[in-house]
Amino acid sequence: MSKSLISRRPVFRRGVSSSGQEKPAAAESPLRKLGWKPFFQQQLSLDELNDCVPVKVMAVHRSQIEVTGEAGDEVVLVHGPLFDDASERPTVGDWLLLERASRKPLRRLERSSLFKRMAPGARQAQLIAANVDNVLIVSSCNHDFNLSRVERYLALVKEAGCRACLVLTKADLDQNHDSYRTALKGHRDLPVVLVNALDAESVAPLREYCRSGETLALLGSSGVGKSTLLNSLAGAELAATGGIREDDSKGRHTTRHRALYAIPDGGLLLDSPGMRELRLADVQDGLAATFADISALAAKCRFADCAHESEPGCAVQAAIESDTLDERRLRNWRKLEREVRRNTRTLAESRADDKALGQMYRSVQSHARARKSGEE
Numbered sequence: 001m002s003k004s005l006i007s008r009r010p011v012f013r014r015g016v017s018s019s020g021q022e023k024p025a026a027a028e029s030p031l032r033k034l035g036w037k038p039f040f041q042q043q044l045s046l047d048e049l050n051d052c053v054p055v056k057v058m059a060v061h062r063s064q065i066e067v068t069g070e071a072g073d074e075v076v077l078v079h080g081p082l083f084d085d086a087s088e089r090p091t092v093g094d095w096l097l098l099e100r101a102s103r104k105p106l107r108r109l110e111r112s113s114l115f116k117r118m119a120p121g122a123r124q125a126q127l128i129a130a131n132v133d134n135v136l137i138v139s140s141c142n143h144d145f146n147l148s149r150v151e152r153y154l155a156l157v158k159e160a161g162c163r164a165c166l167v168l169t170k171a172d173l174d175q176n177h178d179s180y181r182t183a184l185k186g187h188r189d190l191p192v193v194l195v196n197a198l199d200a201e202s203v204a205p206l207r208e209y210c211r212s213g214e215t216l217a218l219l220g221s222s223g224v225g226k227s228t229l230l231n232s233l234a235g236a237e238l239a240a241t242g243g244i245r246e247d248d249s250k251g252r253h254t255t256r257h258r259a260l261y262a263i264p265d266g267g268l269l270l271d272s273p274g275m276r277e278l279r280l281a282d283v284q285d286g287l288a289a290t291f292a293d294i295s296a297l298a299a300k301c302r303f304a305d306c307a308h309e310s311e312p313g314c315a316v317q318a319a320i321e322s323d324t325l326d327e328r329r330l331r332n333w334r335k336l337e338r339e340v341r342r343n344t345r346t347l348a349e350s351r352a353d354d355k356a357l358g359q360m361y362r363s364v365q366s367h368a369r370a371r372k373s374g375e376e
């Protein structure tokens with residue numbers, strides 16, 4: 001699996017940076033370290049290659065965004081057409097093209113992956129991060145461990161087109177490791193690593209997910225040890241870690257500022273609070289890929305519209321009876337399907353409302369303009 005990822009790595013124009021200066025070796029390109037790949041390079045026109053520089057969005061604030069490129073760190077003001085449409089706005093991890101001389105942002109490059117969620121308490125989608133390569137789904141070896149939650153995260157990760165690994169933290173506090181491996185037997189293609197997140201040596205197997213040029217994100221509930229893992233992987237204190245409440249294994253929530261951190265000799269780590277609570281919407285493909293075994297069984301049911309309850313000739317129920325499919329997994333699939341359907345419908349309705357509101361606004365504006373020019 002890691003091989004395919006290595007082969008996806010960029011072959012940066014040998015010895016020449018995008019600014020045209022000679023470089024001693026391609027591996028030293030700062031852009032490549034930031035995840036610049038042929039996928040992005042190919043999106044540039046000849047004029048853009050001459051007149052623009054690509055920069056990566058490291059953090060987004062209300063009125064400005066922090067970017068990094070060959071010239072180092074810069075700040076770009078949130079102003080101009082690029083920022084007009086909220087759903088199209090640059091997010092952390094995006095590549096922007098700046099005009100070389102003025103440093104004005106001209107456009108955002110197409111994304112290789114995108115994480116979005118239903119904004120808490122709202123009917124809108126909120127962008128979380130773009131161009132993430134790998135995701136560690138983090139759970140701990142205690143009562144936080146929950147297969148249905150892992151499947152929820154997997155649907156998101158698969159939809160975004162990222163590579164996933166399940167990390168079980170606090171393995172030093174619970175020696176019952178076999179029970180977790182047994183519980184995961186239905187997820188053969190999901191790599192699982194048990195770690196003590198506080199110990200750099202123990203997290204070493206995870207380094208293959210944050211090699212130079214790759215961006216790694218972490219998904220998991222509060223208190224499972226995401227910040228601790230980030231710090232151990234980075235070899236430095238990047239994010240504050242919260243204490244844990246004894247009673248329910250939940251940690252206190254800690255605040256962070258920057259969203260993407262560069263690891264010395266490695267790739268980028270994403271630490272965005274938005275990644276921590278993700279309701280599913282618009283992830284039909286990811287869900288289908290996560291539950292591909294159930295879809296394959298369903299195709300063998302006698303009736304095409306089988307509800308997999310008590311119909312004769314139901315291959316899904318037969319698999320549950322013969323213990324090849326977990327009933328919990330079927331229940332979770334149904335639940336997530338309902339959630340995705342509901343949230344996707346809400347998003348579609350809200351987009352339609354926004355469109356209608358935009359049209360009304362434009363029509364009021366043009367009437368006002370027409371009236372004004374009539375008065376003049």
Ligand SMILES: Nc1nc2c(ncn2[C@@H]2O[C@H](COP(=O)(O)OP(=O)(O)OP(=O)(O)O)[C@@H](O)[C@H]2O)c(=O)[nH]1
Binds near residue numbers: 223225
């Ligand atoms: N013994 C042990 N303690 C751990 C491990 N991982 C995390 N902890 C402790 O668990 C607590 C919570 O860890 P955090 O890294 O803050 O958890 P988090 O997932 O970032 O939590 P939020 O910031 O709330 O999302 C801290 O006290 C850590 O020291 C581990 O593998 N072993």
Ligand SMILES: [Zn+2]
Binds near residue numbers: 307313
């Ligand atoms: Zn059936």
